[in-house]
Amino acid sequence: MEFGFSPEEDAFRQKVRQFLRDHPPENYPEDGMDADYGSGAHSHAFMEAMGERGFLSMTWPKAFGGQERPFMFKLILLEELASAGAPFGPLGGCDQTAAAIIQYGSLRLQQELLPLIARGKATFWQGFSEPNAGTDLLSLQTAAVRDGDDYVINGHKIWSSHAGISKYGLVIARTNPHVPRHKGLSMLVVASDTPGLDIRPIRSLTGGIYHYEVFMENVHVPKDYLLGTEDEGFIQLLGGLDTDRFWGRFYKAPYLRRLLEQLVDYANTTKRNGRLLAHDPIIRQKLAGFATEIEALRMMFYRNGWLIKEGLPTPYESALNKLYADETGQHLTAFGIELLGMYGPVKAGSRWAKLHGAMSHAYQTSLGHTIAGGTSEVLRTTVATRGLGLPREQRS
């Protein structure tokens, strides 16, 4: 066991920090809302700057234009970006899509999309959930029918993050209705400007727009934009969802650490009833408690990453770590609001906002985290059955 970093890894970390000094996150306009997962806002310009620096294709094989840098570099990159509050929201989706295209994509997809992803010029939305297919994703109804050199998609997707500002979507659709429901699904890449797509924003309880719903009416997609094998999309999706949970949450520990540091600063500099908040033993113990949780989370995610790097199975780890990250985030932001007192709910932009209104925003978004990408309930069941071998509950 060894929990340090190699000199090469430390040197890379310094390079990322230098990049962040050269590209201060606050200088980048926010194209899409920060949902407080740790990856910040959606900024096209920042993605392009990262692309220029080679950060977006860092771990890809050289044959696909990548640099074959070690896996650990990616973890370091994410940790540093999140610690700095950088607006790299689309990165996770880009990484996942690029990995799938490299593994399953047609030559055409590889040639057309990978260079765009590498330069930060293509970001992605996911068309998985439907109004009647949430946790029970397999009940999805969207259909794709082969028509000459195209697939024709009809259906209705929902909770697609940043669909209105992303160039492409990944849509899972039923290509064969005559087989059991976990078979006969396929994954398709869909350009957002394809005729027949109607992408409508959903205003979330924060007042901002993060999710969209996507109506698809006779949407033609070239057959080469099928990602993988027809009718085998669900198997791919399952693999993808698990790593999604890891990559979509790895940066949450450094992000929560950043929030915690803001609360520590606030407690150190704010008096209530004539006493520094930092001198209240209950506040001290609470903040220290969160520090231990966040550190535990960080270690669990690094172990998770190490298992993936070594090619070892992770039957439950990503599910466990995701739910732990999201519940810790909810607890921390709830406490953060409490610590700020009446200032807690004040919105960003108000002259009375503390910590730039970050806590009131993070408190609200945290409510969605334990639902998106697998509810905590489903994930606990996954952990119990796949991690501990408990019997599966009988399903109707």
Added chain:
Amino acid sequence: MDFSLTEPQELLLRTARDLFQQHCPTTLVQELALSDRGFADDLWRRIAELGWAGLMISETFGGSDGSLLDIVLLMEQMGYACFPSPYLQSAMVCTSILLSAGSTAQQQRLLPPMARGERICTLAILEESASFAPEAIALAGDLGSRLNGAKLFVKDAHIADDLLIVARSGHGFNLLLLESATPGVSLQPVEVISDEKLFEVAFNDVPVSEAMLIGPAGGGWGPLATALQIGALARCAEIVGGAQRILDICSDYAKIREQSGRPIGAFQAIQHHCADLLRRVEASRGLLYNAAWRSQEGLCDSAAAIATAKAYAHDAGLWVARKGHQIMGAIGYCEEHPLHLFHKRIQAASLDFGDAAMHFESVAQSIGLVAME
């Protein structure tokens, strides 16, 4: 970052698991818990033969020269078995003090028999104030004076050959090694709910000689502080092992115990409790190994890492224990069932070498909260 074990560590782990599984069943732990002595001489000899009593000690003094991570892995297995022994106090805490502060002559005299398991030493630090803070120690032990007073919660004093006493000397502290059979030393058991054997050790006019002194006069707190950290780390490992055992007991039981026509583990309420147990066990273990590694490497943040691990394990271990009782239902309430042994051991370990409040305060300072006036 590398989470794998070395081959010798794998071997150590396997050997420990097999040994305790075979020779330290929970029935034995229960039997020892109910006995006055609470010590399995033969098992102690056996682990000494394996070189474990001398794992911290270098080969020159008859030890087996292990790393701190090795010892933490072993300690975790001891927690998993609820192995009752003076290992933590003798082979870790007191050994650490002798290694860092003992003179060569003292090391030559004491360490080889300790490595062979033939000599057992225990730490006598706490007093009625029950605090590990320096200001809580009142017993005076100046050279040339006499010890009069008592130490409390001294673990395994009844089987210890030597007591390592922390005593006040001027503005500092003396670490005094005293044979427990010395006239003027008397023991009174402090009965606790766990299987551990704790004592009040009273001193009546026991002369303090220079020969008893470990380290410089008045300069005992430095080596003691390091040893207290090792004690906290070891207790943390014990908690992690015990919590893992409770998780195993509960998930095994949930697979076979049937109610309403199906295993209780098929009910989501039980599944979700078990998932939460796993989460706390894994979180505690991650912090433990990180702290052990940082400490082994002598990194400047190792004290904070140990405090983080111990504070977290305190809450997590006890949570696991209580939720374990909920999962096990009525059978877990019986003395015959081993669950309570692990629960009470976790509780003992949580409080020893700094409770959660003490370690959370260290964490509070490490994250930059301004110090209390």
